[in-house]
Amino acid sequence: MNTLTTTFVRRLRNRDEAAWFELWEIFGPVLRAQLARWGRGRIGVETVRDLTPKVLWQHFDDITRIPRPSKHEEAMRAHIQAWANERNLDNKTDDVGNLVVRVPASSPDLANADPTVIQGHLDMVGEKNDDVDFDFEKDPIQTRVDGDWVRATGTTLGADNGIGLAAALAVVDDPDVAHGPLEILCTIDEETGLTGANDL
Numbered sequence: 010m011n012t013l014t015t016t017f018v019r020r021l022r023n024r025d026e027a028a029w030f031e032l033w034e035i036f037g038p039v040l041r042a043q044l045a046r047w048g049r050g051r052i053g054v055e056t057v058r059d060l061t062p063k064v065l066w067q068h069f070d071d072i073t074r075i076p077r078p079s080k081h082e083e084a085m086r087a088h089i090q091a092w093a094n095e096r097n098l099d100n101k102t103d104d105v106g107n108l109v110v111r112v113p114a115s116s117p118d119l120a121n122a123d124p125t126v127i128q129g130h131l132d133m134v135g136e137k138n139d140d141v142d143f144d145f146e147k148d149p150i151q152t153r154v155d156g157d158w159v160r161a162t163g164t165t166l167g168a169d170n171g172i173g174l175a176a177a178l179a180v181v182d183d184p185d186v187a188h189g190p191l192e193i194l195c196t197i198d199e200e201t202g203l204t205g206a207n208d209l
Contacts, residue, residue, distance in 0.1 A: 057152045057159055064183045068175035069159075073167060074149040079201040081146050082106065082131035085174075089131075089195055092178060105197060105208040112181050112191040122189025127177040130199030130206075133167035170199065 020027075057073070060066040077085040086108050093100040099111040108131070114120040135145035141163035151162040160166065177193045180186050196205030 055154060057154060060154065060159070062179070062183070065172075065175055065179040068178045068182075069168075069172055070152065072171040072175055073152050073161075076144075076146050076148060077131060077133055077167070078135035078145040079132040079198050082197050085131040086195065086197075089174070089178070089193075096181070098181075103209070105205055107197055107205045107209060108195040110193040110195075112188075112193065114189045115187050119187060119189040124190040124192055125188070126192045126194055127180065128194040128196065129170045129173035129177055130196045131170075131174070132198055132200050133169065133171060134165050134200050137164040 057066050057070040071088070072085070075084050075088050083106075086102065086106065089108060089110065090100055090102075093110045100108060102108050114122060137143045137145075143164050145164075150164060150167055152166065153160055153162060159168070174195065180188060181191070181193075196203075196209070198204035199206065
């Protein structure tokens, strides 16, 4: 080892915080790249499920995995029905395919409040880049976190209205959110004709 290396090692052994910071500045990017190649562990936010508030983003991540182009919302409706049934929440589907979930107040002192309707639509716009092989009736959206943005790779993200649906489910699941009676109304085919809303 040369004198510079020996001096640097001595600083590390002496717990010199500046030396450890310098080491991270030099090798941090290399370590991140290697961990990404290995597919092990995470440093920082790398997936949608890592974002906060967790209950919101975990619901959104689940939703992006469910194919739901306009006029093909069956799997998305079934997902929300299953979620409601797991929580013993009253839910009904009308003749058109709209779904309503009735949620009691989060506490007895809010039980007499007027019900609040949270409305979202089950479908999404299905558009993709010309060079992408993707079937919106079968394939999950490939999401990624890009700085402050959540993006989809080669396709539309479906945040319209996936994040709205996720927010509705998160309100119910987050124990820190106080609410009166809720009705979560999920309509079909908003993107290509407002069919569900028009036929309520």
